[in-house]
Amino acid sequence: MRRTTQGGILVGCGVLFVIVWEIRSALGLLAGVDTNPQLYMLLTLAVVGLTAVALAIGLIGLRPEPPADEDAQ
Amino acid sequence: MSEQLESGAPTFLDKFPDEAAVVRAALWSSFIALALGAVFGLIQALHRTDVLRLIDSTDYYTVLTAHGVLMVVSFTIFFLVGLFTWATVRSFDRGVESIRYTWTWYGLMVAGTLMAVVAILGGFVPQTDISADVLFTFYAPMQAHPLFYGGLAIFVIGTWLAGADYIWTWRAWAAENPDERIPLQGFMVLTTMLMWYVATIGIAIAVVAFLLPWSLGLFDQINPLLTRTLFWFWGHPVVYFWLMPAYLLWYTVLPTIAGGRLFSDPLGRVVFVLFLLLSTPVGIHHQYVDPGIAEGFKTIAMTNTMFLLLPSLLTAFTVVASVEHGARQRGGTGLLGWLRALPWRNPAFTGMMLAGLMFAAGGFSGMINAGMNINYLVHNTIWVPGHFHLTVGTAVALTLMAATYWLWPQLTNRRLYSRPIGLAQVVIWFVGMGLMSNAMHVQGLFGIPRRTAEPQYEGFDFVASFGSVSELNLQLAIGGTLLFISTMLFVTNIALSAGTPKLSGIGQPLSEPLSTVDDSPEILDNLKLWFGIALVLVVLAYALPLASIIDRGGLLGPGVDPVPMIVEPVAATIEPTLGRLAAAVGSVVP
Numbered sequence: 001m002r003r004t005t006q007g008g009i010l011v012g013c014g015v016l017f018v019i020v021w022e023i024r025s026a027l028g029l030l031a032g033v034d035t036n037p038q039l040y041m042l043l044t045l046a047v048v049g050l051t052a053v054a055l056a057i058g059l060i061g062l063r064p065e066p067p068a069d070e071d072a073q
Numbered sequence: 074m075s076e077q078l079e080s081g082a083p084t085f086l087d088k089f090p091d092e093a094a095v096v097r098a099a100l101w102s103s104f105i106a107l108a109l110g111a112v113f114g115l116i117q118a119l120h121r122t123d124v125l126r127l128i129d130s131t132d133y134y135t136v137l138t139a140h141g142v143l144m145v146v147s148f149t150i151f152f153l154v155g156l157f158t159w160a161t162v163r164s165f166d167r168g169v170e171s172i173r174y175t176w177t178w179y180g181l182m183v184a185g186t187l188m189a190v191v192a193i194l195g196g197f198v199p200q201t202d203i204s205a206d207v208l209f210t211f212y213a214p215m216q217a218h219p220l221f222y223g224g225l226a227i228f229v230i231g232t233w234l235a236g237a238d239y240i241w242t243w244r245a246w247a248a249e250n251p252d253e254r255i256p257l258q259g260f261m262v263l264t265t266m267l268m269w270y271v272a273t274i275g276i277a278i279a280v281v282a283f284l285l286p287w288s289l290g291l292f293d294q295i296n297p298l299l300t301r302t303l304f305w306f307w308g309h310p311v312v313y314f315w316l317m318p319a320y321l322l323w324y325t326v327l328p329t330i331a332g333g334r335l336f337s338d339p340l341g342r343v344v345f346v347l348f349l350l351l352s353t354p355v356g357i358h359h360q361y362v363d364p365g366i367a368e369g370f371k372t373i374a375m376t377n378t379m380f381l382l383l384p385s386l387l388t389a390f391t392v393v394a395s396v397e398h399g400a401r402q403r404g405g406t407g408l409l410g411w412l413r414a415l416p417w418r419n420p421a422f423t424g425m426m427l428a429g430l431m432f433a434a435g436g437f438s439g440m441i442n443a444g445m446n447i448n449y450l451v452h453n454t455i456w457v458p459g460h461f462h463l464t465v466g467t468a469v470a471l472t473l474m475a476a477t478y479w480l481w482p483q484l485t486n487r488r489l490y491s492r493p494i495g496l497a498q499v500v501i502w503f504v505g506m507g508l509m510s511n512a513m514h515v516q517g518l519f520g521i522p523r524r525t526a527e528p529q530y531e532g533f534d535f536v537a538s539f540g541s542v543s544e545l546n547l548q549l550a551i552g553g554t555l556l557f558i559s560t561m562l563f564v565t566n567i568a569l570s571a572g573t574p575k576l577s578g579i580g581q582p583l584s585e586p587l588s589t590v591d592d593s594p595e596i597l598d599n600l601k602l603w604f605g606i607a608l609v610l611v612v613l614a615y616a617l618p619l620a621s622i623i624d625r626g627g628l629l630g631p632g633v634d635p636v637p638m639i640v641e642p643v644a645a646t647i648e649p650t651l652g653r654l655a656a657a658v659g660s661v662v663p
Binding site: 033 | 417418423430493496500501503504507508511514515538539540541544
């Protein structure tokens with residue numbers, strides 16, 4: 001099974017949250033689409049949360065366990 | 074954990090214990106400034122957005138000044154001198170020539186900081202006439218207590234002496250190694266300090282010749298535009314003084330942490346030479362709306378500024394190439410699949426990578442600021458703080474914090490208290506800054522001003538083209554709170570590291586570049602040449618604007634009149650000529 005480390009999930013979900021949330025600004029400024037802020041935030045959190053869960057249970061994944069020397073730095 | 078850390082190599086502390094003490098002291102000074110600055114930043118973010126008001130709006134400028142000075146003068150520059158002391162001693166592999174001298178410049182910087190901070194905090198005490206509510210951009214006509222200017226002057230003298238310390242070490246090394254090329258980290262330190270010597274000419278003149286005597290009452294008035302121009306003479310290159318330590322870490326430490334090697338030593342040298350040459354003759358781009366400077370000079374500054382994109386783009390290429398090399402050494406494959414093989418659990422690596430990602434976004438908003446025409450859209454709006462919180466506030470600050478997770482064990486022989494907390498800290502910073510900076514940029518596009526406690530004053534509402542201003546305020550406040558939490562996690566993590574057991578043999582040698590110094594032309598190491606050219610470029614960029622300002626306003630004049638657009642004098646010259654030509658044609662043609 002593909003496994004993503006907890007660190008990988010944390011970093012990935014942090015970046016994903018910022019990207020998805022900032023798309024709202026792009027939609028508003030560039031396309032003139034005024035999305036509902038509460039709904040958009042819920043949607044953002046849902047996307048990030050589902051991604052985190054999917055990564056944690058191995059439904060989606062990036063790679064097998066990282067090399068053993070990862071913690072050596 | 075300890076087994077994994079132990080490489081068997083000696084640490085910096087093992088080899089240079091006296092210098093390690095100075096580096097630790099400088100870094101602690103930096104972290105204390107960071108923590109205090111974060112407190113003021115949180116107060117400011119919550120007050121301005123009207124989420125929580127702990128101060129009167131009349132104290133807002135005291136808070137803003139404290140936040141700005143502590144963050145971008147004390148935090149960054151104390152870290153810089155600590156890092157540069159480490160890099161100089163490490164790369165030349167020799168101790169400083171006089172540790173007493175090294176402690177002297179550190180002591181001067183501490184004394185200068187304390188003086189300036191006392192002057193700023195005096196603003197909270199109405200019973201005293203000491204105050205310095207002049208913001209980080211402390212130009213006239215706002216006036217601070219002499220203690221503030223005196224403190225700044227002593228602080229800058231401390232940095233000059235630090236630079237001399239690095240040069241002293243280099244010269245001693247060069248005398249023993251006459252045929253050797255300057256090691257890369259040493260080269261980066263020296264070019265940065267040479268840039269600093271050029272840049273600080275402006276602020277030294279502004280403070281010592283004008284602002285300090287004015288605040289002491291020796292002058293009744295000074296020329297605001299002159300001191301403002303001298304401030305920005307220094308005020309832009311100081312941005313690179315903050316950034317170049319981050320670049321040093323991206324070039325020389327990040328590739329090692331990624332498991333690889335720097336792609337190109339020569340490209341690194343070229344980048345630092347370009348920063349030495351181009352950082353200073355650009356400051357007038359901060360003065361696009363100043364009426365006393367001709368548009369032509371502003372256009373030249375804009376052009377020079379755009380040249381500065383080159384070293385940043387070179388860095389983006391070199392650093393990403395180095396990280397990719399590291400990923401492939403770790404088994405990464407594919408066009409983008411190598412990204413998976415990187416050590417994302419390591420807070421030092423992840424923090425620096427996230428900082429670089431944010432820097433790319435900051436570069437784009439910086440180009441908006443640098444363009445004369447579109448700058449007018451965002452000038453003095455909160456867009457500008459949104460921009461520099463991406464650059465100095467993340468590219469620099471997050472890199473310095475992340476690098477500390479790698480550097481601190483080298484300076485203390487102790488492991489970090491918690492790597493998971495470190496990882497959470499850098500991610501929280503990234504998310505917090507994503508929220509706060511995004512809100513600032515968008516509010517700036519709506520015209521909301523910076524530097525004010527009451528952006529939506531009574532009876533006036535800014536119009537949001539989407540969402541609402543209150544929603545953006547909430548986003549800004551949440552982002553600022555996350556940044557505060559992240560800062561406290563960082564400082565606490567480092568402080569608690571002092572309680573972890575002592576280890577031995579945990580040195581982390583830096584990897585050699587793929588393309589070594591032997592591939593670079595020797596002229597790159599001719600620092601006298603680059604320093605001389607940098608001075609010439611500064612003279613070319615500033616001699617005429619300064620002469621013009623002094624000619625029309627005087628050294629101590631109250632100011633200068635607006636300068637007409639460059640097209641107007643041209644038109645004034647051309648129109649009579651065309652008139653005479655038309656008359657002549659009319660007399661010939663019936």
